Amino acid sequence: MAIDHPLDEAAGLDAADPLAPFRERFVIGDPDVIYLDGNSLGRTPKATREAIRRVVDEEWSGELIGAWDHWIDLARETGDLIATEIVGARAGEVIVSDSTSVNLYKLAAAALDAVPHRSVIITDDDNFPTDRYILQGLAAQRGLELRTIRTDLDKGVDAAAVAEAVDERGALLCLSHVSYRSGAIADMASITATAHRAGVLTLWDLCHSAGAVPVALDDADVDLAVGCTYKYINGGPGAPAFLYVREDLQRSLRQPIWGWFGQREQFAMGADYDPADGVERFQVGTPPVLGVTAVREGARIIAEAGMAAIRAKSTLLTSYALRLAESWLVPLGFSVSTPAEDERRGGHVTVHHPDAWRIAQAMREAKVVPDYRTPDRVRLGLAPLYTSFTDVHTGLSRLRDLVADERHLSFDAKPGRVT
Numbered sequence: 001m002a003i004d005h006p007l008d009e010a011a012g013l014d015a016a017d018p019l020a021p022f023r024e025r026f027v028i029g030d031p032d033v034i035y036l037d038g039n040s041l042g043r044t045p046k047a048t049r050e051a052i053r054r055v056v057d058e059e060w061s062g063e064l065i066g067a068w069d070h071w072i073d074l075a076r077e078t079g080d081l082i083a084t085e086i087v088g089a090r091a092g093e094v095i096v097s098d099s100t101s102v103n104l105y106k107l108a109a110a111a112l113d114a115v116p117h118r119s120v121i122i123t124d125d126d127n128f129p130t131d132r133y134i135l136q137g138l139a140a141q142r143g144l145e146l147r148t149i150r151t152d153l154d155k156g157v158d159a160a161a162v163a164e165a166v167d168e169r170g171a172l173l174c175l176s177h178v179s180y181r182s183g184a185i186a187d188m189a190s191i192t193a194t195a196h197r198a199g200v201l202t203l204w205d206l207c208h209s210a211g212a213v214p215v216a217l218d219d220a221d222v223d224l225a226v227g228c229t230y231k232y233i234n235g236g237p238g239a240p241a242f243l244y245v246r247e248d249l250q251r252s253l254r255q256p257i258w259g260w261f262g263q264r265e266q267f268a269m270g271a272d273y274d275p276a277d278g279v280e281r282f283q284v285g286t287p288p289v290l291g292v293t294a295v296r297e298g299a300r301i302i303a304e305a306g307m308a309a310i311r312a313k314s315t316l317l318t319s320y321a322l323r324l325a326e327s328w329l330v331p332l333g334f335s336v337s338t339p340a341e342d343e344r345r346g347g348h349v350t351v352h353h354p355d356a357w358r359i360a361q362a363m364r365e366a367k368v369v370p371d372y373r374t375p376d377r378v379r380l381g382l383a384p385l386y387t388s389f390t391d392v393h394t395g396l397s398r399l400r401d402l403v404a405d406e407r408h409l410s411f412d413a414k415p416g417r418v419t
């Protein structure tokens with residue numbers, strides 16, 4: 001081992017961590033489990049258990065239908081919180097609704113309808129599968145061309161390749177801000193500016209950014225964005241997603257699903273669809289109140305901690321993990337597939353190994369929870385609100401030891417249904 005990393009070093013980093021007290025705000029079931037998967041499903045905030053209990057026991061049980069008086073604005077209020085505290089937007093530009101997949105469909109379709117004289121959708125081959133499939137579907141349904149940029153799985157989206165792919169036929173460019181696989185950050189502002197120079201609208205997927213990496217949607221002049229809330233926002237499994245539409249675009253865009261929650265004066269029950277002027281027009285039907293309640297609690301904790309502090313800790317966590325990976329894992333046949341420069345790296349660290357799937361299984365047995373990502377990667381999510389430097393040290397030393405002892409070789413090499 002080239003360099004030893006004593007546990008004291010991690011303890012020192014924890015002692016100096018201003019966000020360390022936030023760990024107490026989350027339910028930590030088994031303290032021996034090192035949870036490095038908050039970028040797939042964030043932990044449970046204690047406040048959320050309380051808030052859900054209150055909505056069920058007091059509002060739903062007590063007020064019954066009368067509670068809709070305040071539930072009706074919950075999705076918009078929670079959207080405002082996400083807008084102003086998490087994604088660099090203004091109140092009135094974000095709303096919580098549906099899933100990320102459905103919101104992506106709604107906004108992409110609205111954008112395509114707005115520029116009927118343009119016929120090309122642009123994305124990249126490393127974009128998250130649901131994004132690629134939804135864009136494939138839209139292209140097939142409308143007879144459009146889907147132009148797919150090639151992206152290096154480790155380096156992330158190449159701005160020069162985007163510049164080559166956008167032209168006067170381009171209608172919409174859809175990319176992920178942080179790559180779900182490598183954690184590479186795309187240069188949102190410069191890529192958006194490149195697209196705009198060719199008259200192409202932009203739709204950014206913020207699933208691996210929201211709550212981990214500061215996002216400046218308004219400053220970058222982004223047109224549209226979507227993101228999920230069950231990752232770094234800790235909204236819980238299947239929590240409703242959010243969507244963003246820049247204010248000056250809202251009135252000129254129409255989404256394809258004309259539901260009554262998008263209607264101006266919804267309860268007038270008018271004969272014809274007449275969408276609201278604001279971001280509410282991108283809603284469809286009744287919001288899932290329990291889910292939105294959980295999203296609000298998760299977003300409140302992020303607002304309290306502050307995105308600048310979250311990013312500062314996240315950068316320290318990932319650079320610490322990379323240092324440990326270099327000295328402990330690389331000698332065992334791993335390679336690192338996350339950008340080394342701090343400003344190009346999101347909230348997770350990914351390593352390759354030919355036996356990644358078996359290693360991921362062996363890690364779970366050793367009480368370290370990572371993600372396996374095809375083809376040969378182990379992804380370590382380091383959610384800043386509750387992951388300590390000691391967690392990183394313990395998790396990576398267990399990983400080092402199990403591979404050094406070849407314990408992973410007793411696991412099945414064939415990936416399971418959910419990885």
Ligand SMILES: *Cc1c(COP(=O)(O)O)cnc(C)c1O
Nearest residue numbers: 099100101128176180205207228
């Ligand atoms: C997690 C994730 C999604 C998930 O979409 P759902 O509709 O919630 O299933 C979409 N895009 C990216 C980039 C993701 O990481």
